[in-house]
Amino acid sequence: MTVFFAGFDGGGTGTRLRITTSDGTVVGSGRGGSANIATDPLMAWHSLSDAFACASSQIPPMARIWCAAGLAGTESFGAREAFLAMRPAGMPKLELVSDAHTSCLGAHGGEAGAIMAPGTGSVGFALCDDGQGGMLPRRVGGWGFPQGDEGSGAWIGRCAVAAMLQAHDGRIEPDALTESVWTRLVSEGAEPLSWAIGQRASAFATLAPLVIETRQDSPHARAILRDAGAQIDAHIAALLRPPGFDALGLCMLGGLGSILADMLSPRWKSRLRAPRGDAVDGALQLARRYRTISIEQSGGELS
Numbered sequence: 001m002t003v004f005f006a007g008f009d010g011g012g013t014g015t016r017l018r019i020t021t022s023d024g025t026v027v028g029s030g031r032g033g034s035a036n037i038a039t040d041p042l043m044a045w046h047s048l049s050d051a052f053a054c055a056s057s058q059i060p061p062m063a064r065i066w067c068a069a070g071l072a073g074t075e076s077f078g079a080r081e082a083f084l085a086m087r088p089a090g091m092p093k094l095e096l097v098s099d100a101h102t103s104c105l106g107a108h109g110g111e112a113g114a115i116m117a118p119g120t121g122s123v124g125f126a127l128c129d130d131g132q133g134g135m136l137p138r139r140v141g142g143w144g145f146p147q148g149d150e151g152s153g154a155w156i157g158r159c160a161v162a163a164m165l166q167a168h169d170g171r172i173e174p175d176a177l178t179e180s181v182w183t184r185l186v187s188e189g190a191e192p193l194s195w196a197i198g199q200r201a202s203a204f205a206t207l208a209p210l211v212i213e214t215r216q217d218s219p220h221a222r223a224i225l226r227d228a229g230a231q232i233d234a235h236i237a238a239l240l241r242p243p244g245f246d247a248l249g250l251c252m253l254g255g256l257g258s259i260l261a262d263m264l265s266p267r268w269k270s271r272l273r274a275p276r277g278d279a280v281d282g283a284l285q286l287a288r289r290y291r292t293i294s295i296e297q298s299g300g301e302l303s
Contacts, residue, residue, distance in 0.1 A: 007283030008069035010035025030054030038073025070102025106282030119254035151231035157204030229263020
């Protein structure tokens with residue numbers, strides 16, 4: 001029986017899938033909608049199914065497909081089990097971990113390592129060899145906005161709105177950042193003084209680019225980015241503190257990774273490595289491990 005591997009990466013902005021042969025040749029790829037299993041598990045299955053339908057058209061009907069997915073929301077209490085129980089007909093079984101887990105696997109080529117990923121949110125994740133052929137996971141942050149996700153795009157955007165409001169009150173001097181935020185909100189037909197009420201993290205994150213763009217002319221923007229870098233630095237320090245994790249290489253991922261890497265303290269800058277792959281690569285590596293473990297548990301009876 002021909003064997004294929006499928007790797008999914010899914011989060012709030014969309015789903016990606018790649019299917020390969022056993023030698024790594026890509027035979028299909030697909031995309032779907034958002035896939036956060038904690039907030040909308042049914043939508044997540046629809047997104048995975050849409051991506052799978054696009055990618056699997058060239059797969060023989062009797063082929064065996066080993067699947068793995070890294071999806072947002074997996075670490076929420078009860079979400080993983082509830083999601084897997086909803087698996088629709090026509091979708092193969094899959095090994096399921098968080099999107100941070102597969103991002104870490106992909107970034108380090110399936111080997112032990114750590115990532116810090118400041119995007120809309122922020123999370124640190126690491127995998128350390130357990131000495132028995134497996135890996136111990138460790139997570140820091142990623143607890144959601146506004147109670148967590150410090151140093152993220154949403155956090156930076158919230159700080160920018162706060163600076164705009166403080167400048168309006170006369171508590172701080174207006175500058176290029178506070179004026180840019182005000183102008184942006186007005187151009188979108190919003191009332192700047194009340195815009196933030198009830199907004200989601202993704203909306204705040206859309207203002208983070210203004211902080212980056214105005215940092216040369218805005219003391220407030222520079223201060224926000226320094227504070228964001230300090231928050232990310234603290235995440236990394238906690239992530240890599242335990243024995244076994246303290247010698248791991250580090251990759252900065254996420255939309256703000258390259259910007260905030262420059263804000264890190266020297267001890268973490270010296271650990272930085274270029275990522276070797278992405279979250280889909282990590283999911284494909286996990287699918288291969290899933291097959292290997294399944295074969296070992298079955299006594300070699302599976303294909």
